[in-house]
Amino acid sequence: MAIYITFMLIKKYTPNWIKNYTDLKREIDNGLQGLKYKIEHVGSTAVPELASKPIIDVDIIYENQSGFEEIKFGLTKIGYFYNGNQGIAEREVFKRSGTHTNRILDVVKHHLYVCPIKSVALERHLLFRDYLRKNEWARFKYQEMKYELAKKANQDKELYAEFKELILNDFIDEIIEKEKLNVET
Numbered sequence: 001m002a003i004y005i006t007f008m009l010i011k012k013y014t015p016n017w018i019k020n021y022t023d024l025k026r027e028i029d030n031g032l033q034g035l036k037y038k039i040e041h042v043g044s045t046a047v048p049e050l051a052s053k054p055i056i057d058v059d060i061i062y063e064n065q066s067g068f069e070e071i072k073f074g075l076t077k078i079g080y081f082y083n084g085n086q087g088i089a090e091r092e093v094f095k096r097s098g099t100h101t102n103r104i105l106d107v108v109k110h111h112l113y114v115c116p117i118k119s120v121a122l123e124r125h126l127l128f129r130d131y132l133r134k135n136e137w138a139r140f141k142y143q144e145m146k147y148e149l150a151k152k153a154n155q156d157k158e159l160y161a162e163f164k165e166l167i168l169n170d171f172i173d174e175i176i177e178k179e180k181l182n183v184e185t
Contacts (some may be wrong), residue, residue, distance in 0.1 A: 031078035090122035
């Protein structure tokens with residue numbers, strides 16, 4: 001008799017995600033010593049009580065183009081490679097290269113982005129995160145939508161990503177506009 005185990009794409013919130021972010025930040029800070037930048041925990045794992053894919057999203061923020069080049073060089077030294085913007089302007093993607101080992105950076109699943117301080121992509125990350133942190137109704141609705149999409153995608157990561165892009169972007173855009181109004185007033 002075969003036993004089938006279902007792996008859920010969306011996981012219940014855990015405070016371990018904050019610890020994972022803190023560990024990642026410490027390792028990145030060690031590799032970028034002496035540079036001028038800021039690091040933010042973004043994405044669903046940055047929102048307490050929000051279920052998510054267990055992948056930590058990290059934005060490194062810089063002020064000018066020379067800052068980007070310095071950060072790029074520093075990240076390369078600790079085992080990342082530059083992977084372009086993957087179709088999103090002013091949100092540069094870095095991935096682990098496998099050339100250097102690190103007990104945190106190689107184990108904690110994460111997405112690493114480098115953005116200029118005036119980046120629209122960065123603004124969207126921060127506004128959406130902050131609104132969900134402050135508004136339980138929005139956090140609950142977003143979570144329910146994510147669970148529904150994961151079920152519709154039959155727990156397939158690629159299909160889930162496609163559905164998320166098609167279906168959740170309108171909700172995300174609405175939330176960002178609400179947060180912009182709150183920030184501007």
